[in-house]
Amino acid sequence: MAESSQTGSHSLATGAGEPLVVCEGVVKVFGKLRVLDGLNLTIGTGETFGLVGPNGSGKTTLMRMLAGLVRPTAGGVRVLGRCLPDPAVAASIGYMTQLSALYLDLTARENLRFFCSIYGLRGQERERRINEILERVELSANADRVVATFSGGMRQRLSLACALVHRPRLALLDEPTVGVDPELRRAFWDYFAQLNGEGTTIVVSTHHLDEAARCSRLGLLRFGKLLACGTPQELLAGAGTSDMETAFLYYAARGRQEEVTA
Ligand SMILES: Nc1ncnc2c1ncn2[C@@H]1O[C@H](COP(=O)(O)OP(=O)(O)OP(=O)(O)O)[C@@H](O)[C@H]1O
Numbered sequence: 669m670a671e672s673s674q675t676g677s678h679s680l681a682t683g684a685g686e687p688l689v690v691c692e693g694v695v696k697v698f699g700k701l702r703v704l705d706g707l708n709l710t711i712g713t714g715e716t717f718g719l720v721g722p723n724g725s726g727k728t729t730l731m732r733m734l735a736g737l738v739r740p741t742a743g744g745v746r747v748l749g750r751c752l753p754d755p756a757v758a759a760s761i762g763y764m765t766q767l768s769a770l771y772l773d774l775t776a777r778e779n780l781r782f783f784c785s786i787y788g789l790r791g792q793e794r795e796r797r798i799n800e801i802l803e804r805v806e807l808s809a810n811a812d813r814v815v816a817t818f819s820g821g822m823r824q825r826l827s828l829a830c831a832l833v834h835r836p837r838l839a840l841l842d843e844p845t846v847g848v849d850p851e852l853r854r855a856f857w858d859y860f861a862q863l864n865g866e867g868t869t870i871v872v873s874t875h876h877l878d879e880a881a882r883c884s885r886l887g888l889l890r891f892g893k894l895l896a897c898g899t900p901q902e903l904l905a906g907a908g909t910s911d912m913e914t915a916f917l918y919y920a921a922r923g924r925q926e927e928v929t930a
């Protein structure tokens with residue numbers, strides 16, 4: 669994806685020494701289902717934190733909680749030093765949802781304008797940011813086509829642009845590369861690395877272990893519990909392997925064993 673000299677326009681500061689994201693004893697219950705089960709997690713400024721875990725393990729629920737869209741049943745979540753939900757934090761967060769949030773009957777530019785309006789961006793500044801992000805995701809030539817005519821990869825690029833157009837400090841990317849070809853997947857991750865270099869903290873969920881290996885740290889979720897958390901190297905060492913897939917199977921088996929023992 670195209671390079672840019674964009675730097676973040678960030679409004680909130682975290683308290684002295686406070687990590688960007690703090691989850692303390694977070695529990696989320698839907699009906700009888702305990703989807704998050706006493707989660708303790710901190711994510712520091714500048715990290716690319718990967719959430720990995722089987723279907724239904726709670727990754728999207730945690731993302732939605734960090735975006736301020738889901739309240740914990742118990743425990744607390746602080747982002748940028750503030751307890752969520754907090755409208756002051758919302759403008760510093762960009763959330764790319766797992767299911768597309770795009771309006772198919774609008775053009776790419778109109779979708780971006782809609783997202784800008786949510787974040788209070790208007791006038792020339794709005795148009796400047798839209799043109800800049802369209803260029804970065806290489807959609808400038810298709811900016812005025814309706815999204816219904818876009819391929820899956822183009823839609824993913826636009827979804828990413830909608831999450832980032834307001835230059836958030838924290839980007840929450842829920843399986844951003846689903847349905848994306850290997851070349852574009854590589855381009856997405858190169859772009860994430862660039863964003864990171866510009867000061868954006870990223871929380872990204874994925875089922876691709878090669879993507880997990882590119883994260884600064886990983887959290888392995890299972891039944892809403894954090895089975896393991898650390899750098900990819902730490903997780904490999906803890907599992908006594910050099911292969912990420914073997915490491916994940918090791919932690920999953922250990923989690924199952926602990927459930928049986930409990
Ligand atoms: N609003 C809701 N009401 C009831 N149950 C919910 C709700 N949202 C999520 N769940 C349930 O919570 C569990 C965790 O869902 P979640 O979407 O967080 O998992 P996930 O790890 O993102 O899975 P996937 O890898 O398939 O995206 C699932 O059993 C799901 O059905």
Ligand SMILES: [Mg+2]
Pocket residue numbers: 727728729766842
């Ligand atoms: Mg999910």
